[in-house]
Amino acid sequence: MFKILRDMLRYNVEFAIGFVLTLSIFLFALAHFWAPLPDTAIYLLPPDMPPSAQYWFGTTSRGQDVLWQMSSAIWNTMLFGLTVTVLSRLLAVAVGMLSGYLGGRWDQALMTLNDTMIALPNIPILLLVYFVMRDSMSWPVLAATAALLGWNYDARLIRSVTLSLRNREFTRHAVFAGMSVPQILVRQHLPYVMPVIFFTAMNNLIWAIGLEVTLSVLGFSDINRPTIGGMIYWANQHQAIIAGIWWWIAFPIIAIVLLFLGLFLLAISVNEYIDPRSRLSRMGA
Amino acid sequence: MLNTLQAPTTTDSVLRVEGLKAYYQMNYFGVRREVRAVDDVSLTINRNEIYGIAGESSSGKSSLIKTIAGAITPPLRVVEGSVKFDFGGRALDVYADPQAMKAARWQNLSYIMQGSMNVLNPVRRVKHAFHDFAFKHMGISQSAFRSRVEQHLHRIGLDPRVLESFPHQLSGGMRQRLTIALATVCEPDFIIADEPTTALDVLVQQDVLALIKDIQQRMGASIIFVTHDMTVHAAIADRIGIVYAGRLVEEGPTLDVFRRPQHPYTAHLISSLPRIGDNKKRSALPGKPPNLADPPSGCRFHPRCPLAVDKCRSENPPLVVRQTGRVACWRAGEVQAA
Amino acid sequence: MSALLELQNVNKDYRIGGFFDSATLRAVKNVSFTLDSSKPEIFTIVGESGSGKTTTARMILGNEAPTSGTLRFMGQDIAAIHSRADRLKFMARAQPIFQNPFEAFNPLTTIDYFLFSTAKRFLGLRDKAAVDAATDKALNHVGLSLAEVRGRYSHELSGGQLQRIAVARALIPEPKLIVADEPVSMVDASLRMSIVNLFRDLRDRLGVSIIYITHDLSTAYYISDRVIIMHRGDVVEAGVAQEVLGNPQHPYSRALSQAVLPPDPEAARKIIMAKIQ
Numbered sequence: 001m002f003k004i005l006r007d008m009l010r011y012n013v014e015f016a017i018g019f020v021l022t023l024s025i026f027l028f029a030l031a032h033f034w035a036p037l038p039d040t041a042i043y044l045l046p047p048d049m050p051p052s053a054q055y056w057f058g059t060t061s062r063g064q065d066v067l068w069q070m071s072s073a074i075w076n077t078m079l080f081g082l083t084v085t086v087l088s089r090l091l092a093v094a095v096g097m098l099s100g101y102l103g104g105r106w107d108q109a110l111m112t113l114n115d116t117m118i119a120l121p122n123i124p125i126l127l128l129v130y131f132v133m134r135d136s137m138s139w140p141v142l143a144a145t146a147a148l149l150g151w152n153y154d155a156r157l158i159r160s161v162t163l164s165l166r167n168r169e170f171t172r173h174a175v176f177a178g179m180s181v182p183q184i185l186v187r188q189h190l191p192y193v194m195p196v197i198f199f200t201a202m203n204n205l206i207w208a209i210g211l212e213v214t215l216s217v218l219g220f221s222d223i224n225r226p227t228i229g230g231m232i233y234w235a236n237q238h239q240a241i242i243a244g245i246w247w248w249i250a251f252p253i254i255a256i257v258l259l260f261l262g263l264f265l266l267a268i269s270v271n272e273y274i275d276p277r278s279r280l281s282r283m284g285a
Numbered sequence: 286m287l288n289t290l291q292a293p294t295t296t297d298s299v300l301r302v303e304g305l306k307a308y309y310q311m312n313y314f315g316v317r318r319e320v321r322a323v324d325d326v327s328l329t330i331n332r333n334e335i336y337g338i339a340g341e342s343s344s345g346k347s348s349l350i351k352t353i354a355g356a357i358t359p360p361l362r363v364v365e366g367s368v369k370f371d372f373g374g375r376a377l378d379v380y381a382d383p384q385a386m387k388a389a390r391w392q393n394l395s396y397i398m399q400g401s402m403n404v405l406n407p408v409r410r411v412k413h414a415f416h417d418f419a420f421k422h423m424g425i426s427q428s429a430f431r432s433r434v435e436q437h438l439h440r441i442g443l444d445p446r447v448l449e450s451f452p453h454q455l456s457g458g459m460r461q462r463l464t465i466a467l468a469t470v471c472e473p474d475f476i477i478a479d480e481p482t483t484a485l486d487v488l489v490q491q492d493v494l495a496l497i498k499d500i501q502q503r504m505g506a507s508i509i510f511v512t513h514d515m516t517v518h519a520a521i522a523d524r525i526g527i528v529y530a531g532r533l534v535e536e537g538p539t540l541d542v543f544r545r546p547q548h549p550y551t552a553h554l555i556s557s558l559p560r561i562g563d564n565k566k567r568s569a570l571p572g573k574p575p576n577l578a579d580p581p582s583g584c585r586f587h588p589r590c591p592l593a594v595d596k597c598r599s600e601n602p603p604l605v606v607r608q609t610g611r612v613a614c615w616r617a618g619e620v621q622a623a
Numbered sequence: 624m625s626a627l628l629e630l631q632n633v634n635k636d637y638r639i640g641g642f643f644d645s646a647t648l649r650a651v652k653n654v655s656f657t658l659d660s661s662k663p664e665i666f667t668i669v670g671e672s673g674s675g676k677t678t679t680a681r682m683i684l685g686n687e688a689p690t691s692g693t694l695r696f697m698g699q700d701i702a703a704i705h706s707r708a709d710r711l712k713f714m715a716r717a718q719p720i721f722q723n724p725f726e727a728f729n730p731l732t733t734i735d736y737f738l739f740s741t742a743k744r745f746l747g748l749r750d751k752a753a754v755d756a757a758t759d760k761a762l763n764h765v766g767l768s769l770a771e772v773r774g775r776y777s778h779e780l781s782g783g784q785l786q787r788i789a790v791a792r793a794l795i796p797e798p799k800l801i802v803a804d805e806p807v808s809m810v811d812a813s814l815r816m817s818i819v820n821l822f823r824d825l826r827d828r829l830g831v832s833i834i835y836i837t838h839d840l841s842t843a844y845y846i847s848d849r850v851i852i853m854h855r856g857d858v859v860e861a862g863v864a865q866e867v868l869g870n871p872q873h874p875y876s877r878a879l880s881q882a883v884l885p886p887d888p889e890a891a892r893k894i895i896m897a898k899i900q
């Protein structure tokens with residue numbers, strides 16, 4: 001594992017840049033555990049201070065340090081995004097692989113479900129959940145709902161990969177070698193599906209973070225828990241742009257763009273690394 | 286280079302390949318690999334000749350003719366050597382002048398890739414393929430082109446109506462004929478074909494071979510033809526070159542190679558062919574094909590050769606002229622024909 | 624005499640075409656033959672592509688149900704095997720060999736996984752040493768050993784070795800029948816002989832019956848005991864291999880046997896020149 005990491009850092013520029021970028025942002029987000037003030041506290045600092053030696057990224061109109069707000073916000077936003085991504089990947093892999101491999105009636109049933117989900121509009125569903133759950137609404141519930149909405153396109157993609165693997169000779173051979181369905185799917189097919197999972201995970205993460213930002217900007221989330229979208233929501237509430245408090249908006253946006261860039265670079269390079277063709281070449285095929 | 290003797294040259298040669306080395310050079314996250322798929326090959330092809338290249342799978346046959354056709358893409362790179370054509374006064378050095386090479390495509394030279402019958406665009410009618418590939422090289426009007434194509438198909442024994450069909454509506458044999466028609470419609474001087482009959486059924490195979498032979502006779506073209514199937518070489522090749530692990534190990538007139546093989550590998554290839562009416566036990570070659578990223582020292586055949594001696598393990602036998610052909614083996618005189 | 628495999632008037636129809644203009648294609652028509660369990664043999668099915676060979680093989684292996692007729696394996700109706708337990712019992716007795724040795728093993732996993740899985744599932748072995756021993760024994764039958772195969776990936780072995788490992792894998796449960804669908808058409812001549820020789824050897828030493836499917840008449844002649852020739856789903860000729868192939872009666876069988884190019888330049892050239900006229 002360590003050797004792979006070292007090789008990737010040494011020989012793959014995209015990976016090296018992506019790794020450094022993502023790692024720095026992660027460390028920055030991690031730092032919020034040592035923040036001098038609780039991230040929900042307001043009006044403890046002088047409001048509207050521009051960036052200075054004391055407040056590097058300035059303060060908000062609500063008397064919070066933008067630097068420490070961002071640290072918490074990135075952490076919370078990433079946590080939300082990763083939760084959605086992991087949950088929805090699990091769903092996509094399970095449905096896609098089973099549907100592709102089992103075929104027949106299973107395939108029809110699962111794909112009908114899948115297509116129904118695709119047809120559902122995301123934002124209205126989330127708002128519906130928000131209004132129904134109102135009191136017990138928390139970020140994990142929101143993440144679970146988003147995960148339920150975010151797996152269907154990718155399940156189709158994974159299904160098509162599995163479908164082509166099912167017709168390869170080694171799959172039929174595996175059946176006659178007595179392997180069970182889980183063995184075939186996990187041991188034989190998953191290595192080919194991994195690149196798809198990684199690739200779609202990236203898209204899904206961006207989608208999930210975007211969704212969180214959108215909902216927060218609209219005010220449909222726990223607005224006291226700092227997130228990137230939440231910061232923009234509060235900045236808008238206080239008309240930060242018109243008031244010239246640009247740092248309240250600019251720094252969160254820069255942070256999110258850097259995070260996307262870092263994740264994107266990581267995804268494409270890791271993807272190249274685990275791609276079956278390049279794996280085979282490295283093994284010496 | 287040094288210990289390879291010059292190929293015997295005739296004044297009327299169309300192609301001269303000298304000391305050609307082409308390697309797949311790869312670098313995957315620090316793992317560097319170099320597959321020496323074509324390693325020091327020299328050969329000459331005469332006008333109006335069918336030259337067959339034989340060898341086992343992954344011996345470098347496709348790589349060799351890809352390099353000759355000037356159709357290489359990374360990671361395959363020419364490391365050394367030259368490929369020179371001479372189309373009746375129009376000389377062409379493939380790796381010195383890529384521009385001239387482009388001009389010669391289709392007009393003088395055509396290349397039928399391995400599996401090319403499966404690369405016809407599945408969503409376009411066959412006639413578009415002719416138009417895309419050949420029309421702009423002919424310099425004639427649309428209608429003249431159309432009638433020329435129809436005439437050509439007719440000669441090849443295909444109904445011109447196939448032009449209106451989609452590839453999937455045609456059988457494998459018809460598609461292979463089409464790719465041959467496509468490669469020959471400009472009447473090139475030189476045709477390079479990689480395994481054009483391997484994917485075909487026995488019944489269709491003979492028709493396609495007869496077609497190739499017929500075209501060659503009528504147009505007076507030279508052909509390089511690759512296949513691992515020795516019986517196909519027996520049927521149409523004038524001369525055969527045997528490739529083993531990226532090297533040419535024997536070359537000669539077809540009849541002589543079949544009757545009096547001089548290299549132990551060739552002798553094995555020929556004696557292992559089964560025939561109807563004879564089921565006496567035939568032996569198979571021991572060991573496995575060499576890894577071209579790390580080929581055996583000396584003679585590359587030595588780990589599998591029944592005649593190998595110490596010298597074979599350390600010194601690479603040069604390809605030398607012997608009797609009617611050339612052979613690369615320290616013990617060429619002692620090889621028994623089967 | 625008891626029958627190992629018995630096909631009785633087996634037919635198979637496929638629906639082809641679209642939703643509105645569908646038609647049925649009879650891929651296999653009224654095929655019957657019997658393999659005797661007391662006399663192991665190499666039973667060959669020859670025919671051009673599309674003649675129904677693979678469809679027949681798939682029905683014998685239970686991967687496809689016949690439209691009508693019955694296939695019995697050791698007295699049991701193959702199409703009536705449904706539960707996983709029965710299916711495993713059947714697979715322990717009848718094993719396949721596939722066409723392309725380079726595709727038979729997953730390029731991304733080690734080959735021994737297939738061998739060990741077979742030994743565990745069909746022989747019920749748990750203990751690692753016992754699994755190794757069973758695997759090694761099967762590999763010995765094909766002239767290999769576990770030491771040569773353990774931990775290797777398919778690209779590290781030659782086509783001939785891979786195909787022999789595939790045969791060894793099929794031998795682990797000590798099957799009565801091996802169904803080999805075009806096992807040599809993707810490999811070159813010298814590999815071809817090593818695989819075909821192996822089949823002979825298995826029949827003689829281990830008493831395994833082999834259904835050998837091919838369009839290559841010269842290897843069919845070389846190893847078969849009995850042969851059937853299929854044409855568009857029909858069996859057009861059947862009998863002892865040397866008689867049928869050496870002296871074919873049906874026009875299609877004759878055409879097939881003439882389509883085999885002789886491995887001799889003078890004779891082969893004559894055939895091609897005759898075609899050109």
Ligand SMILES: Nc1ncnc2c1ncn2[C@@H]1O[C@H](COP(=O)(O)OP(=O)(O)OP(=O)(O)O)[C@@H](O)[C@H]1O
Pocket residue numbers: 285309320322340341342343344345346347348349360399513577
């Ligand atoms: N694109 C590629 N990248 C890296 N190595 C390659 C590539 N194509 C071929 N090779 C390697 O080059 C060697 C020669 O391959 P080549 O395709 O020329 O063989 P061949 O004789 O035509 O075989 P076949 O009869 O199977 O067509 C092999 O070791 C092969 O693995």
Ligand SMILES: Nc1ncnc2c1ncn2[C@@H]1O[C@H](COP(=O)(O)OP(=O)(O)O)[C@@H](O)[C@H]1O
Pocket residue numbers: 637638639648650670671672673674675676677678679
């Ligand atoms: N799954 C299928 N669906 C429809 N037609 C099929 C299917 N499988 C085979 N066929 C058809 O059945 C016939 C026999 O095919 P096959 O048994 O594969 O022949 P062979 O193995 O002799 O080449 C062919 O016409 C083929 O197109």
Ligand code: SF4
Pocket residue numbers: 548549550584585586587588590591592593594597602613614615616617
């Ligand atoms: S040089 Fe030696 S090893 Fe090579 S083919 Fe001749 S006898 Fe065999």
Ligand SMILES: [Mg+2]
Pocket residue numbers: 346347348399479480
């Ligand atoms: Mg090739």
Ligand SMILES: [Mg+2]
Pocket residue numbers: 673676677805
């Ligand atoms: Mg078939």
